[in-house]
Amino acid sequence: xxxxxxxxxxxxxxxxxxxxxxxxxxxxxxxxxxxxxxxxxxxxxxxxxxxxxxxxxxxxxxxxxxxxxxxxxxxxxxxxxxxxxxxxxxxxxxxxxxxxxxxxxxx
Numbered sequence: 602x603x604x605x606x607x608x609x610x611x612x613x614x615x616x617x618x619x620x621x622x623x624x625x626x627x628x629x630x631x632x633x634x635x636x637x638x639x640x641x642x643x644x645x646x647x648x649x650x651x652x653x654x655x656x657x658x659x660x661x662x663x664x665x666x667x668x669x670x671x672x673x674x675x676x677x678x679x680x681x682x683x684x685x686x687x688x689x690x691x692x693x694x695x696x697x698x699x700x701x702x703x704x705x706x707x708x
Contacts, residue, residue, distance in 0.1 A: 609682045612703070616677065621707060623677045631685060631695045632701040633662070641696045648692065666698075674692040677705060682688035 604645045616633040617623060631654075646669055648665040654671040661668055671689070675681060682703065693700040 604625060605692060608702070610680060613677060613682070614675065616705070619624050619707070620655045621677075626676050627705040627707075628672050629682070629685070629703055631671045631673075631679050631703045633671070633689060633698050634666070635693075635698040636667040636669065636696055637698075639667055640671060641698075645669060645683050645692055645696060645698075646671075652688075664699050 613623065619648075632644065635647065636658075639658075646656040646658045649669070649671045654673050656669060656671045658669045660666070673685070686700065686703070689700045689703075703707055
């Protein structure tokens with residue numbers, strides 16, 4: 602069985618295969634889903650905002666949980682992404698939510 606590929610390396614390799622210039626700053630979007638209450642979402646959003654992210658929180662379509670999108674403009678670099686993933690996973694775990702990954706727009 603082949604070793605599992607690092608998900609962040611996979612995303613970055615895919616972007617490069619599409620011809621993206623990874624030295625150009627882009628808005629990196631991180632997603633946290635499954636936050637139980639609006640208050641927890643607001644507190645998490647405030648923590649992320651204090652850390653320099655542009656943050657939006659909103660109810661999920663069924664309005665039973667809340668989601669967060671935290672954006673940060675930067676160059677796509679593996680170590681920074683790994684650090685952000687660890688930060689997001691820790692914050693999500695703190696409130697019983699799930700880190701749902703990251704992405705970026707091509708331009």
